[in-house]
Each structure stands twice: as structure tokens, then as C-alpha cells.
Amino acid sequence: MLWFYSDVGHTQEAKKELVEIVQFDSSEEVFITPKPTRLIQRILQIASDKDSIILDSFAGSGTTAHAVPKQNAEDGGQRQFILVEMEPKVAVDVTAERVRRVAMGYTNANGKAVGGLGSGFQFCRLSEKPLFEADGQLYTALLSGL
Ligand SMILES: C[S@@+](CC[C@H](N)C(=O)[O-])C[C@H]1O[C@@H](n2cnc3c(N)ncnc32)[C@H](O)[C@@H]1O
Known part of the structure; x- marks a missing residue:
């Protein structure tokens, strides 16, 4: 199967998406x-159900957490995501x-207001404690004040 730039985007498009949302002190800091x-959405369309939980254990710039609510908005899905990123500053x-x-x-880099997609998230710092309690709830002491 071939996925063309015109359908799923490319790295330059991804960088543009990223710097429109998050500010970086220098261009060297941009991923x-x-x-x-669009690439992650294509994968979601093929490989997830509308109520799937999507795991990205190399979260980086957070594209997955951007693509999931976008895809939900487009197809009425209720997918959730779990991201893991090991660099605290990132x-x-x-x-x-x-x-x-x-x-x-x-407000994007061009001063244009972009509406929120409405999803929420919890930010947890991992430790030697398990992330989830026996009843499936998040171990609340790990929740950060972000
Ligand atoms: C190439 S980036 C991910 C790019 C991402 N797909 C995007 O679109 O931005 C890889 C990220 O994974 C993180 N990483 C590497 N090893 C990891 C690990 N063992 N656990 C969690 N995160 C890790 C790095 O800090 C880096 O931010």
C-alpha cells in the first residue's frame, strides 16, 4: 500500500503544525x-475502533494526542489516548x-484563533508505584498539578 504526501502529509507539514501550536526558544529545539x-489519523482510521484507547509510548511532540480528538471530531468517535514521554522538559x-x-x-503563530477540540487529559509522573489502582483508577498521588 502506498501512502502519498498529498493524503497523509509529510515532515515539513508536521513541523508547521507543531510550531503553530507550541512556541520553541530556537529552531534547534523543534523536533x-x-x-x-493526517498520518496518525490514517492509522487510526485503519487500525482503531471508535472507542479504542490509543497508546503512544514515544509521545514526543504529542501528534497522537492531537490526531485522536481530530479523528473523533470527524467520525463521532470516543477514542482516548495514553502517551508516555521520558524527557520531563519535553x-x-x-x-x-x-x-x-x-x-x-x-491563538496560532499567525494570530488566528483556533477553537479547541474539547478533550481533556490527566498528567501523571511515573514512579515505582503502579500507575493504576486495583480498581482501574489512576493512582492519584501521581497526578501532577499541571
Ligand atoms: C521521535 S520522538 C516521537 C515523535 C512523535 N511521533 C511526534 O510526532 O512528535 C521520540 C520521543 O520518544 C521519547 N522516548 C524515547 N525513548 C523513550 C522511552 N523509553 N519511554 C518514553 N519515551 C521515550 C523521546 O524523548 C522523544 O521525545
């Missing part, structure tokens, strides 16, 4: 190979910041 949301300044802005709306 080298972020994924375009997790706070980029991944979580992107998710927050996508959910709540933001």
Missing part, C-alpha cells in the same frame, strides 16, 4: 521528525502543552 496529524513544555492547547483552543 526533527514529527509526524503529521513532556511538560511540548507534549502536555500541545494537548492542552488542542483541547482548549489557542
Whole structure:
């Protein structure tokens, strides 16, 4: 199967999407190979159900958390996501910041207001404690004040 740039985007498109949402102090800080949301949406269309939980254990710039609510908005889905990012600064300044802005709306780099997609999220710091309690609830001591 061939996926063309025109259908699923490319790295330059992904960088443009990213810098429109999250500010970076310098161009060196921008991710080298972020994924375009259109690419992740194509994967969601093929490989998920409308109520799937999507795991991305290399979250980086948070494209997955952007693509999931976009896809939900397009097809009426209720997918949720779990992202894991090991670099604290990336997790706070980029991944979580992107998710927050996508959910709540933001003013893009051109000064245009972009409406939020309405999803929410919880930010947890992992430790030696298990992430989930026996009843499936998040271990609340891990919830950050973000
Ligand atoms: C190439 S980036 C991911 C790009 C992402 N798909 C996007 O569109 O932005 C890989 C990320 O995974 C993180 N990472 C690498 N090893 C990891 C691990 N073992 N657990 C969690 N995150 C990890 C890195 O810090 C980096 O931010």
C-alpha cells in the first residue's frame, strides 16, 4: 500500500503544525521528525475502533494526542489516548502543552484563533508505584498539578 504526501502529509507539514501550536526558544529545539496529524489519523482510521484507547509510548511532540480528538471530531468517535514521554522538559513544555492547547483552543503563530477540540487529559509522573489502582483508577498521588 502506498501512502502519498498529498493524503497523509509529510515532515515539513508536521513541523508547521507543531510550531503553530507550541512556541520553541530556537529552531534547534523543534523536533526533527514529527509526524503529521493526517498520518496518525490514517492509522487510526485503519487500525482503531471508535472507542479504542490509543497508546503512544514515544509521545514526543504529542501528534497522537492531537490526531485522536481530530479523528473523533470527524467520525463521532470516543477514542482516548495514553502517551508516555521520558524527557520531563519535553513532556511538560511540548507534549502536555500541545494537548492542552488542542483541547482548549489557542491563538496560532499567525494570530488566528483556533477553537479547541474539547478533550481533556490527566498528567501523571511515573514512579515505582503502579500507575493504576486495583480498581482501574489512576493512582492519584501521581497526578501532577499541571
Ligand atoms: C521521535 S520522538 C516521537 C515523535 C512523535 N511521533 C511526534 O510526532 O512528535 C521520540 C520521543 O520518544 C521519547 N522516548 C524515547 N525513548 C523513550 C522511552 N523509553 N519511554 C518514553 N519515551 C521515550 C523521546 O524523548 C522523544 O521525545
